[in-house]
Amino acid sequence: MSLTTESSTNFWLTRPFSERSTQIFLSVLLAALALVTILHVAVPPDNPLHVGAYTVNLFGKYLSYALLAVAVDLVWGYLGILSLGHGAFFAIGGYAMGMYLMRQIGERGTYGHPVLPDFMVFLNWDSLPWYWLGFDMAWFAFAMVLIAPGLLALVFGFLAFRSRVTGVYLSIITQALTFALMLAFFRNEMGFGGNNGLTDFRELLGYNLRSNDTRLGLFIATGVALALGYILCRAIVTSKLGRVCVATRDAEARTRFIGYRVERFQLFVFVVSAMLAGLAGALYVPQVGIINPSEFSPIFSIEIVLWVALGGRATLYGAVIGAILVNYAKTIFTGVMPDAWLFALGAMFVLVTVFLPKGVAGLFRYLKRKTRDDHPPKEATA
Amino acid sequence: MSLLQSLTTRDRVFDFMAPQASPVDVRHGPILYMEDVSVSFDGFKAINNLNLTIDDGELRCIIGPNGAGKTTMMDIITGKTRPNEGSVWFGSRHNLLQMNEPDIASLGIGRKFQKPTVFEALSVFENLELAMAADKRIFPTLTARMTGEIKDRIDEVLGTIGLIELRFQPAGILSHGQKQWLEIGMLLMQRPRLLLVDEPVAGMTEQEMERTAELLTGLAGKQSVVVVEHDMGFVRSIARKVTVLHQGSVLAEGSMDQVASDPSVVEVYLGADDEEAA
Numbered sequence: 001m002s003l004t005t006e007s008s009t010n011f012w013l014t015r016p017f018s019e020r021s022t023q024i025f026l027s028v029l030l031a032a033l034a035l036v037t038i039l040h041v042a043v044p045p046d047n048p049l050h051v052g053a054y055t056v057n058l059f060g061k062y063l064s065y066a067l068l069a070v071a072v073d074l075v076w077g078y079l080g081i082l083s084l085g086h087g088a089f090f091a092i093g094g095y096a097m098g099m100y101l102m103r104q105i106g107e108r109g110t111y112g113h114p115v116l117p118d119f120m121v122f123l124n125w126d127s128l129p130w131y132w133l134g135f136d137m138a139w140f141a142f143a144m145v146l147i148a149p150g151l152l153a154l155v156f157g158f159l160a161f162r163s164r165v166t167g168v169y170l171s172i173i174t175q176a177l178t179f180a181l182m183l184a185f186f187r188n189e190m191g192f193g194g195n196n197g198l199t200d201f202r203e204l205l206g207y208n209l210r211s212n213d214t215r216l217g218l219f220i221a222t223g224v225a226l227a228l229g230y231i232l233c234r235a236i237v238t239s240k241l242g243r244v245c246v247a248t249r250d251a252e253a254r255t256r257f258i259g260y261r262v263e264r265f266q267l268f269v270f271v272v273s274a275m276l277a278g279l280a281g282a283l284y285v286p287q288v289g290i291i292n293p294s295e296f297s298p299i300f301s302i303e304i305v306l307w308v309a310l311g312g313r314a315t316l317y318g319a320v321i322g323a324i325l326v327n328y329a330k331t332i333f334t335g336v337m338p339d340a341w342l343f344a345l346g347a348m349f350v351l352v353t354v355f356l357p358k359g360v361a362g363l364f365r366y367l368k369r370k371t372r373d374d375h376p377p378k379e380a381t382a
Numbered sequence: 383m384s385l386l387q388s389l390t391t392r393d394r395v396f397d398f399m400a401p402q403a404s405p406v407d408v409r410h411g412p413i414l415y416m417e418d419v420s421v422s423f424d425g426f427k428a429i430n431n432l433n434l435t436i437d438d439g440e441l442r443c444i445i446g447p448n449g450a451g452k453t454t455m456m457d458i459i460t461g462k463t464r465p466n467e468g469s470v471w472f473g474s475r476h477n478l479l480q481m482n483e484p485d486i487a488s489l490g491i492g493r494k495f496q497k498p499t500v501f502e503a504l505s506v507f508e509n510l511e512l513a514m515a516a517d518k519r520i521f522p523t524l525t526a527r528m529t530g531e532i533k534d535r536i537d538e539v540l541g542t543i544g545l546i547e548l549r550f551q552p553a554g555i556l557s558h559g560q561k562q563w564l565e566i567g568m569l570l571m572q573r574p575r576l577l578l579v580d581e582p583v584a585g586m587t588e589q590e591m592e593r594t595a596e597l598l599t600g601l602a603g604k605q606s607v608v609v610v611e612h613d614m615g616f617v618r619s620i621a622r623k624v625t626v627l628h629q630g631s632v633l634a635e636g637s638m639d640q641v642a643s644d645p646s647v648v649e650v651y652l653g654a655d656d657e658e659a660a
Contacts, residue, residue: 010528011527012524012525239523239524239526240511240523240524241520241524243508244523247504247512251500251501251502255501258513258572259484259518260512260518260523261518261519264520265523
């Protein structure tokens with residue numbers, strides 16, 4: 001994987017492959033995917049090393065959260081836009097997938113209606129709302145997974161960045177956006193299942209969602225999506241455009257002064273990030289089997305930011321580490337002491353802020369620098 | 383004539399042509415020509431019948447007490463402020479009063495502000511890379527490649543501003559003086575014809591001042607440089623020609639010695655300055 005020739009380092013999409021951090025990240029991710037797969041498939045269930053279907057499913061969920069965290073780190077870490085509403089893009093991607101899965105149920109619903117999902121029959125609707133049309137086709141639904149969050153981010157970002165809304169004001173508006181969407185999706189008249197959301201899914205592309213093989217497939221697909229999303233983000237931040245983003249983050253007026261249309265760069269990166277969040281949501285929904293308006297809740301969006309802060313901002317791999325660590329801790333805590341979870345999350349955040357201001361990734365960097373200083377390499381580094 | 387103009391303005395279509403085939407017409411000598419310029423803010427005349435001519439390749443120092451109109455003059459040249467009357471020409475072809483700020487900047491007038499602002503998280507090299515004249519739209523920026531040509535250009539500027547050894551260091555660790563040089567380097571990356579430098583040595587040590595003097599005198603000849611400065615010792619060390627502004631118009635012009643011995647100048651500026659210094 002050492003493609004360090006001049007040509008590969010110069011093409012923007014392949015540039016990350018010549019980076020050491022990306023090589024390590026991808027190796028670890030692929031090794032983890034392979035290990036879990038082998039321990040699930042090849043090790044017999046009575047062996048203590050066997051990884052059960054439940055755990056595979058859980059890991060798949062963590063990986064989709066990790067992709068979401070990478071998307072947030074792209075806009076927060078590199079562009080300096082603290083989005084407290086990325087849960088909205090995640091949820092919209094999830095709803096697009098959920099709508100497809102609902103249409104796949106077909107006549108097997110409780111009410112046995114050939115077209116309408118159960119909740120619409122229950123509400124006495126006699127036909128599909130226009131925005132449900134087309135979601136019986138996989139390609140259309142999968143396209144919507146990216147297009148719908150991207151479009152929302154485009155309109156929202158266009159208005160916000162054109163008016164030069166930045167900093168804490170932008171954070172508050174993103175928070176308001178996700179809160180407004182949550183209230184809207186709670187309403188039954190919206191046609192998204194209201195309070196209960198979309199659930200009772202059966203099949204994805206013809207594969208039974210309750211079978212262990214499908215769960216393993218979804219886990220691997222999420223891992224691959226995380227790898228691709230990571231490479232894309234890494235390619236963006238290592239390009240000249242990424243340096244313009246960092247310049248914008250640190251001195252927006254100056255960046256504008258040397259000739260960059262800052263608001264367009266912000267909009268571009270914001271839309272890419274929203275689409276990645278939507279993809280993460282779409283991979284999350286079939287693995288947990290439900291999508292409801294609680295994913296729009298502001299608390300969830302703030303939690304995502306906490307993952308990134310814990311893992312370490314502006315590194316991308318830190319976001320992955322943070323998302324997996326916090327959610328693993330959450331799984332354990334909510335199992336052992338459900339009431340203590342929020343205290344534990346708060347304590348983790350305080351401890352990391354005090355002792356590891358640059359997050360877990362900052363600790364890695366510190367240790368790396370320390371070993372290099374203790375054992376300086378033979379050739380002096382410039 | 384109009385045909386000639388339409389041919390020569392093609393540099394605006396092809397950005398990369400601008401430096402080689404500069405459209406600025408300096409055959410008649412001056413690169414900047416200000417005549418009878420006046421501007422007033424709420425009745426206060428900040429600039430009053432100012433006449434100023436800068437020759438191509440010249441290094442000019444402009445001094446004057448606070449409120450003499452130095453900053454307003456720079457604002458007029460860069461298009462930030464519109465004068466009430468008068469004319470401002472860049473070369474003998476471009477009427478700056480009919481152009482907006484970005485156009486004036488792309489024509490080759492670079493301005494360095496008093497307070498240095500560099501991108502602290504980026505390396506010195508990357509700071510210069512971003513400042514370089516290039517296609518600055520989103521996708522060309524995303525797919526931009528680092529070519530040998532660009533590297534050479536950046537190295538050349540790094541050599542000029544004396545930051546070669548620090549090129550891979552983040553700009554945030556530079557000293558105040560080094561940041562000023564980096565900012566001048568960022569202007570140079572845009573290949574300006576005329577550099578406007580506002581108080582370059584404020585807050586610098588003696589050694590840093592000396593190096594800045596070398597840097598600015600080295601730039602003159604290739605570019606025209608206009609320096610606004612309060613520090614008399616520094617002006618004396620670099621100036622070939624000094625213009626003294628007072629109450630919005632030119633009080634005296636000439637070599638440092640000529641200007642310093644002019645009684646009216648001594649009265650309004652140098653005398654006062656010496657008293658302050660004493």
